[in-house]
Amino acid sequence: xxxxxxxxxxxxxxxxxxxxxxxxxxxxxxxxxxxxxxxxxxxxxxxxxxxxxxxxxxxxxxxxxxxxxxxxxxxxxxxxxxxxxxxxxxxxxxxxxxxxxxxxxxxxxxxxxxxxxxxxxxxxxxxxxxxxxxxxxxxxxxxxxxxxxxxxxxxxxxxxxxxxxxxxxxxxxxxxxxxxxxxxxxxxxxxxxxxxxxxxxxxxxxxxxxxxxxxxxxxxxxxxxxxxxxxxxxxxxxxxxxxxxxxxxxxxxxxxxxxxxxxxxxxxxxxxxxxxxxxxxxxxxxxxxxxxxxxxxxxxxxxxxxxxxxxxxxx
Amino acid sequence: xxxxxxxxxxxxxxxxxxxxxxxxxxxxxxxxxxxxxxxxxxxxxxxxxxxxxxxxxxxxxxxxxxxxxxxxxxxxxxxxxxxxxxxxxxxxxxxxxxxxxxxxxxxxxxxxxxxxxxxxxxxxxxxxxxxxxxxxxxxxxxxxxxxxxxxxxxxxxxxxxxxxxxxxxxxxxxxxxxxxxxxxxxxxxxxxxxxxxxxxxxxxxxxxxxxxxxxxxxxxxxxxxxxxxxxxxxxxxxxxxxxxxxxxxxxxxxxxx
Numbered sequence: 001x002x003x004x005x006x007x008x009x010x011x012x013x014x015x016x017x018x019x020x021x022x023x024x025x026x027x028x029x030x031x032x033x034x035x036x037x038x039x040x041x042x043x044x045x046x047x048x049x050x051x052x053x054x055x056x057x058x059x060x061x062x063x064x065x066x067x068x069x070x071x072x073x074x075x076x077x078x079x080x081x082x083x084x085x086x087x088x089x090x091x092x093x094x095x096x097x098x099x100x101x102x103x104x105x106x107x108x109x110x111x112x113x114x115x116x117x118x119x120x121x122x123x124x125x126x127x128x129x130x131x132x133x134x135x136x137x138x139x140x141x142x143x144x145x146x147x148x149x150x151x152x153x154x155x156x157x158x159x160x161x162x163x164x165x166x167x168x169x170x171x172x173x174x175x176x177x178x179x180x181x182x183x184x185x186x187x188x189x190x191x192x193x194x195x196x197x198x199x200x201x202x203x204x205x206x207x208x209x210x211x212x213x214x215x216x217x218x219x220x221x222x223x224x225x226x227x228x229x230x231x232x233x234x235x236x237x238x239x240x241x242x243x244x245x246x247x248x249x250x251x252x253x254x255x256x257x258x259x260x261x262x263x264x265x266x267x268x269x270x271x272x273x274x275x276x277x278x279x280x281x282x283x284x285x286x287x288x289x290x291x292x293x294x295x296x297x298x299x300x301x302x303x304x305x306x307x308x309x310x311x312x313x314x315x
Numbered sequence: 316x317x318x319x320x321x322x323x324x325x326x327x328x329x330x331x332x333x334x335x336x337x338x339x340x341x342x343x344x345x346x347x348x349x350x351x352x353x354x355x356x357x358x359x360x361x362x363x364x365x366x367x368x369x370x371x372x373x374x375x376x377x378x379x380x381x382x383x384x385x386x387x388x389x390x391x392x393x394x395x396x397x398x399x400x401x402x403x404x405x406x407x408x409x410x411x412x413x414x415x416x417x418x419x420x421x422x423x424x425x426x427x428x429x430x431x432x433x434x435x436x437x438x439x440x441x442x443x444x445x446x447x448x449x450x451x452x453x454x455x456x457x458x459x460x461x462x463x464x465x466x467x468x469x470x471x472x473x474x475x476x477x478x479x480x481x482x483x484x485x486x487x488x489x490x491x492x493x494x495x496x497x498x499x500x501x502x503x504x505x506x507x508x509x510x511x512x513x514x515x516x517x518x519x520x521x522x523x524x525x526x527x528x529x530x531x532x533x534x535x536x537x538x539x540x541x542x543x544x545x546x547x548x549x550x551x552x553x554x555x556x557x558x559x560x561x562x563x564x565x566x567x568x569x570x571x572x
Contacts, residue, residue: 014572052413055572074316074415082413088406097334104327105414107320149410 002066004030004157004188005051010060012046012212020046022212023060028205030065030156033183034190035199035220038209039301044192045085047209048159052082065156078106081155083146085162085192091135095126098134099149106153113152120148123178140171147175151182158182160191164198176202196297200224210301231289232269234259237282246275260289316415324416325424332428336394343394343432344439347386351440354382355447358504370506370537375448380531381503384465386440388498388523389490391433391466395425395473396486403477408570418564422474422557429470430463437462450534457542458533464549465526469494471556478563478570497523502531507539522548 005028012021021043028034038044049055051062053073062069064076089098096117103113121127124144129137134145143163150158160179164172172195180202183189193199199206200220207217216223235258243251243259249272251261259281261272276283316324336343355375363374370377402408411421444450452458472489480486501523507515518524525545532538538545563569 049572053571054409054412056567074417077413077415078316080413082409084406084409086406088409090402090405090407092338097331101327101331102410102414104330105324105411105416107316107323107415109323 002030003063004028004032004065005190006061006063007047007051008061010047010050010062011058012043012050012055013058020212021050021057021060024209024212024214026207026214026217028157028188028190030188031183031186032188032190032205033180033203034188035203035206036190036192036209037196037199037206037297038192042210043212044209045161048082048161048190048192052080052159053077054084078153079156081150081153081158083143083150083158083160083163085165087134087142087146089134089142089145089149092133094131094133095121095137095145096130098145099152102149103152108153116152116154117148120151124148125174140167143167144175147178155187157188157190160189162192162194164193164195172198208297208301215301230263230265232261232263233287233289234261234276234283235285237284240281244276244279244281246272248272249275316417320415321417321420324414325420325427328411328416328421328424329427329431332394332398332425333431335398336428336432343390344436347390347436348439348443351382351386352443354378355444359447370508370535372535372537373448376450376535377506377531378504379444379448379450380534381501381527383437383440383444384462384523384527384530385498385503387433387437387462387466388469388526389494390436391429391469392473392476392490392494394432395429395470396477396480396490397473398428399425399474399477400480400483400486403480403570404483412567412570418561421564422471422560425474426467426470429473430466433466433470434462437466452534453536454533454542456533457529457546460546461526461529461533461542461549464546464553465530468526468549468553468556471553471560474560475556475563478560478568481569497521500524501527502539503527522552525549 005026007024007026010021010024010026011019013019024043024047026047036044036047046055050057051064051069053069062076065079067073067075067079069076093101096114099117099121100110100113103116104110108116118127121130124147126141126144126148129141134142137145143166147160147163163179164175167175176198179189179191191199191203203220205218206220206223208215233254239257240253240259243253245251246261248267249261249263251259254260263269263272273283358378359375363378366374368374399408402411441450476486476489500518501521502518507518507524510518519540525540525548528538528540529542529545529549532542
């Protein structure tokens with residue numbers, strides 16, 4: 001199977017000598033839902049910027065569905081849809097015009113562009129706003145507009161740089177559903193996100209980047225297996241004044257008064273429930289805390305940068 | 316990119332450019348019409364009647380070609396510099412950069428957009444001038460060639476200015492401190508025969524003088540310079556500025572990191 005994206009030895013050194021990427025290798029398979037994670041300044045946006053031709057690379061190779069961006073840039077771009085981190089459309093133009101104009105840049109005639117624009121504006125709930133100038137849209141609508149614009153030429157690879165930044169939870173969930181559906185229909189998706197919950201919910205494969213180097217590039221399942229413990233959130237029938245002391249388990253209360261318990265890998269939950277029963281604490285519901293990836297991410301980044309870890313400990 | 320797809324991309328850029336200056340017509344179309352009408356009234360009618368004849372024509376007839384050219388030059392330049400720089404400023408230029416449109420199509424699209432506004436303004440000013448004087452065409456091909464090529468040249472100038480600009484101040488420096496003085500000293504309001512020998516020589520290094528005179532030759536049949544030399548110079552300038560623009564686009568000057 002062709003890889004949707006192949007990056008080999010990618011280096012980016014800015015004019016002031018700052019080395020943003022120090023020889024990155026990355027392969028994303030066709031049909032994948034891939035996350036590129038990393039702290040601010042790690043090199044995520046630079047990497048994607050080079051793939052999208054918004055940043056000039058210093059060295060290395062980039063291929064999109066086999067098309068080298070040095071020799072077959074036009075073919076590479078035809079397969080690519082981009083949703084950048086910052087709003088980058090003309091704020092004075094109407095929603096419909098923004099999307100159809102983008103289609104025109106890909107050589108799609110106006111009639112076909114209009115049909116495609118209608119399809120995606122409807123799917124993303126923006127059809128009613130088609131004649132509204134972009135500046136009048138809410139932040140969430142502007143994000144959806146950028147997704148519609150990126151999809152109007154039906155790319156095989158969709159790149160999203162922080163697509164749900166500043167979007168409320170309800171809208172974020174609906175965007176997840178939309179992206180999952182796009183991926184099911186065959187679009188390869190690569191996203192960067194600060195919401196690790198997002199990567200955990202959506203992606204099958206994950207790369208972690210820091211200081212211009214890829215720290216890990218593996219499947220989400222394999223990554224999560226590295227976790228030595230899992231965290232559960234337990235809602236109790238009666239509110240607890242303080243976290244109960246449980247032999248063999250660490251527990252504490254979260255901000256909403258729910259009991260949070262860390263369970264080591266291989267450790268039985270029965271022992272925890274027996275102790276809770278003995279203490280007269282009745283558990284009415286229980287769920288996994290969706291921060292497993294976050295724990296792993298922080299650990300990896302700290303391992304890669306001990307000075308940051310020490311500062312974090314001191315704080 | 317296939318040829319038909321490139322043509323669609325070109326049409327898309329041109330359409331967007333025309334839509335932009337039509338949407339803000341009180342800023343783009345109206346001001347030159349008002350300014351030129353004032354020139355016709357004040358310099359043509361009121362002062363011109365006292366100046367008398369210049370190069371064998373009444374003063375109003377003499378200044379009309381220069382004023383049309385002045386409007387074409389400033390409008391062509393202003394359209395591209397403001398449109399392209401605001402795309403850079405709003406980062407909507409990235410819409411083009413991520414797409415497969417070749418650089419020469421991007422340049423051709425913007426230049427055509429600038430020419431559309433420049434020539435549109437030229438037509439408006441010409442129609443307005445008919446309310447003040449009679450216009451006869453001495454050499455139609457010269458009129459058409461000069462106005463089209465000049466409009467293209469200053470659209471290219473606006474494009475380079477926009478590529479180099481990093482703030483809004485940068486897009487007003489050239490029009491204010493270079494373009495306007497050169498236009499006023501480019502024989503719009505006078506024949507350089509009126510100047511002392513030294514200043515005649517200095518005037519000859521002003522490229523706008525050649526464009527104004529070539530256009531005046533096309534309309535009135537009189538010129539301070541050889542109009543064919545003027546046409547040749549415009550073509551040379553267009554070639555140079557096109558090469559510079561394409562080089563800047565290829566390197567991503569000011570638009571890629």
